[in-house]
Amino acid sequence: MKKAIPILIAGLSGLLVLVALIWQPQLAGWLEVVLNWAVIIASVAALVAMATLLLAHTRKIIMVRHGFIYSVILIGAFLVSFVGGMTAGVENPSYLRWIAAIQQPAEASLLGLAALVMAAAALRLFHQRGWSALTVSFGISALVFLVLGLGWLQALQIPQLDIVIGYLEALPLVGMRGLLIGMGLGALLLGLRIVLGLERPYGE
Template sequence: MERFGKRILPTAVAVGAGVLTLLGYLLPVPPFTTVRDEMVQWAVIVAAFAFILGFFNVLRVHLGRLARRASGWGYSLVLILTALISLLITAAGLVAEPARAASDWWFGYVLYPLQAAAAGLVAIVLAFSAFRLLRHRRSAETLFFLVAALVVLLGTTPLPGVIGERLAALRQWWMEVPAMAGMRGFLIGVGLGTLLMGLRVITGMDRPHSDV
């Protein structure tokens, strides 16, 4: 009975839900489409609750670090305050119409600039990593990586004159042709991997939902 509850039943539920959802896409006729849409809505609800649980788990972990005064507790304090402020402002903007202006201001002048700053730091870190990698291992791949990082970094910098315009145009071409080609290949690989993982779950070869 214990084996049934921990292994057989979760596997049967996962396989059944996966097969019904897949049939809804392969055979887009009722009642398969109705069951498919219902399954997708359930998945969205479960994902939303998982996101909420993850949010509170992050708060729990960093509150523990803050209470113990562990190393880096100041960063935990900043994270907790920022998360709570974002939660309160967003909730207030959804509930009360007058608070929506404050919510828009918070997203437009605090969160979005922080995201842009983080993206800029990533580019700088990649450039320095390329330099360090070039010192230890000199190869064509390393040089190509360094050139790509410098093109993106310099093309984003608002340099004056013709040099700035040409660097911006070069960056635009680089993002639309080589980078887009690599991104599409990466996305195709992710899609194939996701498809393979889904097939393994549907066929019962992988059982991440069971204890055994």
């Protein structure tokens, strides 16, 4: 019985949302209430997860475990940005400027680093994956789109070439459609299994 309660809650909440989505606008009010609750609970879940993370790092500091200095950095940074946000307000321009001053360069640098890592990895493509229909078409396609991305061929303004370029640019959409439909089917069946209680991502 105890095990059945979460299954029942997941099923009922899922069904309620589905029914409310179909019977619009009659059930729009109910849908809004349920979605509001979901937003609140998801936010509290984020705070709980964050608290668990902070507790884990605090334990690391207290026990002076290997690498505790990083935990000091994490908790220190958290406290500074959290206290700053709560006191100055999260929309305060000065506060946002400080947050952006750290987030923006760190994130842009990580993305830039990814470019360098990708370039190195791409050079080893055939060594890593061997020669197959997939890798050969991937390699040729990447090369073609890299050239097209430079815009030199388009700059020549040759009508016949522009037609060929148009076809080439439309070609990946075929695979994309197939992949999206396949992924969609997988996601649809996963959703149905959860609402039916056949899959329990909240644990047994």
